[in-house]
Amino acid sequence: VKDPRRIVAAKRDGETLAPVDIEAFVGAYARGEISDALAAAFLMACLLRGMDASETLALTRTMVASGDTVSFRGLDRPTVDKHSTGGVADGVTLVFAPVAAALGLAVAKLSGRGLGHTGGTLDKLESIPGLRTDLSPSQIERQVASVGCAIAAQSPTLVPADGAVYALRDATATVPSVPLIAASVMSKKLAVETDLILLDVKTGSGAFMKTTAEAEALVRACLELARGWGRSAAAAVTDMSQPLGDAVGNALDVAEAVEVLRGAQRGRLRRLTVLFAARALETLHGIAHEEASAAAERSLDEGTALDRFRRMVEAQGGDPRVADDPWSVLPRAPVRMPIQPDRGGVLSAVDAEEIGLASNALGAGRVRKGDPVDPAVGIVLRPKVGERLEAGEQVGEVHARSEAEGTEAVRRVLGALTVGDDPVQPPPLVHEWYG
Amino acid sequence: VKDPRRIVAAKRDGETLAPVDIEAFVGAYARGEISDALAAAFLMACLLRGMDASETLALTRTMVASGDTVSFRGLDRPTVDKHSTGGVADGVTLVFAPVAAALGLAVAKLSGRGLGHTGGTLDKLESIPGLRTDLSPSQIERQVASVGCAIAAQSPTLVPADGAVYALRDATATVPSVPLIAASVMSKKLAVETDLILLDVKTGSGAFMKTTAEAEALVRACLELARGWGRSAAAAVTDMSQPLGDAVGNALDVAEAVEVLRGAQRGRLRRLTVLFAARALETLHGIAHEEASAAAERSLDEGTALDRFRRMVEAQGGDPRVADDPWSVLPRAPVRMPIQPDRGGVLSAVDAEEIGLASNALGAGRVRKGDPVDPAVGIVLRPKVGERLEAGEQVGEVHARSEAEGTEAVRRVLGALTVGDDPVQPPPLVHEWYG
Secondary structure, X not given: OOOHHHHHHHHHOOOOOOHHHHHHHHXXXXXXXXXXXXXXHHHHHHHHHOOOHHHHHHHHHHHHHOOEOEEOOOOOOOEEEEEEOOXXXXXXXXXHHHHHXXXXXXXXXXXXXXXXXXXXXXXXXXXXXXXOOOOOHHHHHHHHHHOOEEEEEOOOOEOHHHHHHHHHHHHOOOOOOXXXXXXXXXXXXXXXXXXXXXXXEEEOOOOOOOOHHHHHHHHHHHHHHHHHXXXXXXXXXXXXXXXXXXXXXXXXXXHHHHHHHOOOOOOHHXXXXXXXXXXXXXXXXXXXXXXXXXXXXXXXXXXXXXXXXXXXXHHOOOOHHHHOOHHXXXXXXXXXXXXXXXXXXXXXXXXXXXXXXXXXXXXXXXXXXXXXXXXXXXXXXXXXXXXXXXXXXXXXXEXXXXXXXXXXXXXXXXXXXXXXXXXXXXXXXXXXXXX | OOOHHHHHHHHHOOOOOOHHHHHHHHHHHHOOOOOHHHHHHHHHHHHHHOOOHHHHHHHHHHHHHOOEOEEOOOOOOOEEEEEEOOOOOOOHHHHHHHHHHHOOOEEEEEEXXXXXXXXXXXXXXXXXXXXOOOOOHHHHHHHHHHHOEEEEEOOOOEOHHHHHHHHHXXXXXXXXXXXXXXXXXXXXXXXXXXOEEEEEEEEOOOOOEOOHHHHHHHHHHXXXXXXXXXXXXXXXXXXXXXXXXXXXXXXXXXXXHHHHHOOOOOOHXXXXXXXXXHHHHHHHHOOOHHHHHHHHHHHHHOOHHHHHHHHHHHHOOOOHHHHOOHHHHOOOOOEEEEXXXXXXXXXXXXXXXXXXXXXXXHOOOOOOOOOOOOOOOEEEEOOOOOOEEOOOOOOEEEEEOOHHHHHHHHHHHHHOEEEEOOOOOOOOOEEEEEO
């Protein structure tokens, strides 16, 4: 058996590793046969020396092979998986799943929890009283067959090596590496058999990828992995230079999703969801773009998507009245404070990460894995870049546990807004589609 | 308190770290407050991004501060410390210490044990029956005052952070970094107050530094640290493209040292020892080079150095007869086999590392820290590069525990020799002096 230090030394010295060496090393780590320290040195060497497509594929293959894989063969509809790299007020998944279901597609979405300044779909969904996300594969399959969509917690037996490697990366400052991120994202997608993988790679102040160049590099690495696996995939680099929707929190996100699902909210969150749903419909049902978009729009305007949402919530044990009157069932924070800029003008920038962190500080997110989240607190902020604000106008509100926390959050949100005098072009919603 | 991951991230991203951050990080690691994994990521980032002089000094300062420091203030003679980065058949320290003592200098040498393909001075010395190296600081001081030299084991309370960091580097493929090696070497020299530090940085097939450029980089980093500390130091890059002396082992090395000390062996090992002793005498007693060299030569030819060696052995509990008739007291291996090349010609190269590893395989060295070593086994190989060999001529012998191990070692030694027809220029003994 090769001394695993030789594999680390080869990467350290800039060599390209053979797939068999990567599989041996990462496989041994996943089995607990290699120390965290040697694995951390390996990850830092990979981060600084880079990994090519064959190395990244070998890493991904080892991660997938470390656990179970899931397939939904019994379904009579094509399946689609949609993944976001994480953003602020990014409620697309909550809306996309029922829209796709309403369009005759199947969505079995296995999600993780939020970490850092971005929220997690599971945390949002679990703010609905009674709703469970710990579904077994057979429960998921039955629900998808009947309702068309399910959003469940990723089982700990799915890609366990990714969980171990991600925790180690988080602990050792080895997170920001395109190949390591791509392997982590795609291992979880490739372990679940679907007919199409859609990736929403965020870029901008509220995203992990701060520049479009970084986001594009991640897209290319992910699509290369899908190609290497023989899986159909497409990706968009989308704007996260400001929060996507208006709500940042958990119950607040669900309430906003319901607004979009009942056709009442027509902003960027709706538009992006429609773009992804249309893309899925084009690819999987061979429908032209215009027609596919129109179908997705109709599912929102005619209530068919909302109906799927209601049925999904009910199937997962949640109170279905959330679909009709969200605040009759969702938890509300005791303190609500208005957000009112003291200067009028044109909103020229929003520091989306700061908004996310302010919401976290209220208790909506977690700093460490396993921390509890407060479902009720968060931030609603309506204006988007390019819009005009009046001094003293209420542009949103903070939902907090206490006056003190609320005041601090209002201060942080106001500090995250840049208001100027000149007109500003709103940023594009989608920078580019790939694949 | 700063999240230690931010320090690792800064180094990862190519920043120069503030001394205070290095001290905080390495100090916390030495106190057990930082995981091996995060420290390993830090070391790999340091290895790949490099460390400048101020960073290396801060690292060294933290290592020195992690334990006790030693000074020999009661001595009436100037003190000199001589350190080799490790080579094959490198018995210089065993000869240098008594030579320097004979010349009126004081040598209190704190040594580590051998690891890898190079031998350790302590292991060699302990092949003398009865000899102890676990001397207390006051024992060392008394012995140096009376005899002029002592060679003792480095106390575990001296630079403990270096021990911890070195073990981690060995386990995580982060050894070959000039700043990390320099900090490790120099922390142990700087923790002991002496009037002069002499460094013998080996280069070539039998050294850790395979090229003179690497060796020169290490010399510069070490001398920079000495300067930053206000300590007098000089260094030579010396040849390790072939074994320095003839003996590779433990008792075999002691027997060879005695041959040199009684003036009988006059090869490269004697010449290099004389050069270092002369350098010390020049620097510490202000004596001209020619005169200093002659004094060192005389100490070997007239037996004054051998007398110091005998007294040192006796003071440390060893059998002093080793100085007069080494094989009357040293352990002998049961099997001795001749080394006889089957082809005559000019010896054009010796793979020194392979000779060291062959000796290790016989049991003379250790693969892992804490392994026992066999004092009796090893290799004697007399010819040096440029010399003529006859086919079938006995050029040395293998001392082994068994026929099988002996046969294998003979095979490896013969495989490490390159014999050609053309004349070959012997390599220089010293490439360059610095400082």
